[in-house]
Amino acid sequence: MKVSQLFTKTTKTLPADEVSKNAQLLIQAGYVYKVMAGVYAYTPLGLKVVENIKQIVREEMNAIGGQELIMSSLQKRSTWEETGRWDDEVVDIWFKSKLKDGTDVGFGWSHEEAIIEMMKQYISSYKDLPVYVYQFQTKLRNELRAKSGIMRGREFIMKDMYSMSLDAEQHDTFYDGCIDAYKRVYDRLGIGKDTYVTFASGGAFTQFSHEFQTVCDAGEDIIYLHREKNLAVNEEVLDDDNLAKLGIKREELEQVKSAEVGNIFNFGIQKSQDTKFEFTNETGERQNVYLGSYGIGITRVMGVIVEKFADERGLVWPKEVAPAIVYLARLGNAPEVVAAADELYKELTEKNVTVLYDDRDVRPGEKFADADLIGIPYRVVISDKTVQAGTLEVKARTAESAEHISSTELMQRLGA
């Protein structure tokens, strides 16, 4: 990817009407375009980040037996009436419209009721279980306020997974396995060590539900951290009874601001009782399916990564998330400099190291500022000086200063 070919441009001007740091920076660096409050388009750079996050999540969901599918945005009223969740008094974030013949339709803000209706067609016997399915879906939510940039959108991408199991043991095993898979996801996203399994209030079926909360000043939540035990509790469950159950003491907890980056719900058989989602067991009896729901807000987590790592010079992307690994800045247009930069671009690309090649005819200072703002993990400079010295000037985005190393050493550092 060459910077000269990107249609986006960086800007020092703070976007008007945008109070969140994540959206400000993403707009300034050319990753997103604001359509309206809570609604963003993703440019080529932004889409790459989204796809990188999706791919990490996809790999970890596949590793625990998830099958990817894609459901619909358009929802039938009847699908949601059974559980009472069509009602705007119960769910106040529906976008709704009507077909030409007057039939009500809604736009998917969640897909829990929809997946149950769909899976009823495929699951009838114990032989059909377990099933684990997930999708990356564009959710539409009519949020009253949307001031947190891509952390709380009216339109956003979510990974939602659903587990259908035949008994409590099979269900619990998957549920616990999914907690571990989520931990691997956040580790790979670079936010693992600041992300805590957080105990929140459960539903009719379980004592607790589990959230994944990342310590983050821009977060909308407050959690109570127990660093030693590597867990947290949410305000709702902060009482002596619950703390005793978790084996922790109030004075050991630290109050921090946090952003929810994932949540998992253990419905047990409650939701399948409400919706009559049943199967025939080995002895011919009808039983309810055990259900779980497991979400990760893909674009939300992108916003959290921005908020956590960005510094005064711009974005800082973790390696697995970054739209490229190397920002290659060519200084000047001397033939030997151009040849050396073109050659390194080719070599890195051939070795599957993604590169954003700044081939523009602009001042070095502008290239450095853009490299920082765009937030690529490594900046590599090729100039008259480096060509003469036979080295490369390499600086990690988070390092204080640059080093001069050979291209062999660069490849080693990049694992290429």
Next chain:
Amino acid sequence: MKVSQLFTKTTKTLPADEVSKNAQLLIQAGYVYKVMAGVYAYTPLGLKVVENIKQIVREEMNAIGGQELIMSSLQKRSTWEETGRWDDEVVDIWFKSKLKDGTDVGFGWSHEEAIIEMMKQYISSYKDLPVYVYQFQTKLRNELRAKSGIMRGREFIMKDMYSMSLDAEQHDTFYDGCIDAYKRVYDRLGIGKDTYVTFASGGAFTQFSHEFQTVCDAGEDIIYLHREKNLAVNEEVLDDDNLAKLGIKREELEQVKSAEVGNIFNFGIQKSQDTKFEFTNETGERQNVYLGSYGIGITRVMGVIVEKFADERGLVWPKEVAPAIVYLARLGNAPEVVAAADELYKELTEKNVTVLYDDRDVRPGEKFADADLIGIPYRVVISDKTVQAGTLEVKARTAESAEHISSTELMQRLGA
């Protein structure tokens, strides 16, 4: 992918309320699930086909300089008022809703006005041109009737590309290049030889627009084919004047039913005049951007492929589109049969040949029927007999009978 692990099941029962062959077969074979008329979910098998089609289109759009991005479904009223296309009298397929504060929003049925509004932010000088961008977007269209299965959906996936050029020459060069890229797409999708560049009525700017029409009995259009010249004309432009311009005679034309699988519009500077989309040229003057719009309905083309190739036994997927290349049917559970099938599954997978491995404990006839219905290009059978003979029974989906060949020969045929 193992058949035992797919949650979908094939069925011989024709789905109720479904008159189109494509949706009937896709439901019966487990590729799609019907949510409501014109709205389908895609199961793991169906999603693979969708992604294969998208990947072909993506590669060809990238090859002509396209940059992928993703816009939003939610649309502002003001974006569409400038051209008069917010009005339900002008565009009768809008789904609309309201934000909490009463602000009107629409759901994207097209993104032409939206891309112009967005690109105005990035394009101001001749140095910023040309730009070619595309997306794979879920379009929502409030169709009065939706009886053609996935060929005309109320919710469907479309690739829409937009070209922005600085003069007529740059514009025409890209437009012609895009026609060639589309031809490569349809060739790879397996429908190239039955797909015709079709002259349709142009807009204010051009004599003709171009459609890509595939000869298909299930199509909703009628075109007039000139096989020798490898082109067609649409009914709207079938007059002596136009035929003279195209250098063809009425009696040379053959009337056929067809389905539109792509369309391209040459807006020239008309649309940028309407929307005041301008740039500053080399001499400091303001000029209008030349615009083109280039669509391919991804799920529609999937439906057309089904309609064209399916036979009385089920689906028939072209190789680049198929969810897997080999349907591996293991007959019986004898240890040596299981070992041989597992080994071939492993070998093919390692060689990047995608396999749907029928490891179920069901009758051979059921496996053969499912292999045909699901429509994978090659069926490979491993049984007592083949293990004893040291060969494999291989049958192309479209072949009359099976052959017995060595695994080395199979790999050669598959190019593995």
